[in-house]
Amino acid sequence: MAELPAIEGLVPAYDAHRWYSGPVSELLQSRDEMNARIQQALRTASSEMWTAQPGAPVDRDPEVQRAGMERVLDLRGRGVSVRSVYNVAVRDHAPTVGHLAAVVEAGAEVATLEEAFPRLVIIDGTHLFIDNCVQAGAEDRDAGWHVTDRATVAWAHMLYQQLWARGTRWQDGGAGSETLTERQKAILRALEEGEPQHGVGPRLGLSDRTVTKEIAAARAAVGAQTVYQLMSWWGRRQAEG
Incomplete structure (x- = not known):
């Protein structure tokens, strides 16, 4: 078995589609099935567990967070790279801030993103877990796909x-300013870059109603009567560094 990697050198002797293809994906129809399959893949993980979590932060059961921390410690103890990308809103959610700070201290890497992005889990570059985008209106929104197609996983x-x-x-972003939340700052950055207000929601994964509400809250926080005054304040603040 130790010599199997040498077989890679025989690739030119085989049809490419036969060498790289195989069983490609399986629908897992519930959250429990998804979690069980992910845990199964993690038991033999040797190089990486990369996750992207675009959802808004929620108050999680402390037991769930404890289990997550134990998983991080186990993986890092085996030398596995652990990376997670989160919605920028987590920086304003105190329970999540505490948990992620501990995760980073344990050796994992965490980053936040202001734009919309897909939910996914990659394990060892051979397992990909994604949302169920095939069946519109599926009964269980936590259903998803386990993909092992080599080309698809490489693309992901x-x-x-x-x-x-x-x-x-995580270490570079801070926990939010005293004046505005991270979500409000993300909205203002999008407007600053020329995004029309109706385009901010799709870009950040927010509803139009939420964008309007957050802009109103930001105006109130800085004492601006209009969006123009708010953006003027924001521009001065950026210029001041």
Whole structure:
């Protein structure tokens, strides 16, 4: 078995589609099935567990967080790279801030992203777990796919690296200013870059109603009567560094 990697050198002697293809994906129809399959893959993980979690932060059962921390410690103890990309809103959610700070201290890497991105889990570059985008209106929204197709997993791996490069590392982002929340700052940055207000929601994964509500809250926080005054304040703040 130790000599099997040498078989890679025989690739030119085989049809490419036969060498790289195989059983490609399986629908897992519930959260429990997804979690069980992920745990199964993690038991033999040797190089990486990369996750992207785009959802808004929620108050999690302390037991769930404890189990997550134990998993991180186990993986890091085996030398496995642990990376997670989160919605920037987690920086304003105190329970999540505490948990992620401990995760980083344990040796994992965490980054936050202001834009919308897909949920996914990559393990060892051979297992990919994604949401169920095939069956519209599926009964269980936590259902998903376990993909092992080599080309698809490699593509997702490349996508993840791009997301990671655009994210803000946990240690570099701070926990939010005293004036505005991270979500409000993300909205203002999008407007500053020329995004129309109706385009901010799709870009950040927020509803139009949420964007309007957050802009109103930001105006109130800085004493601006209009969006123009708010953006003027924001521009001065950026210029001041």
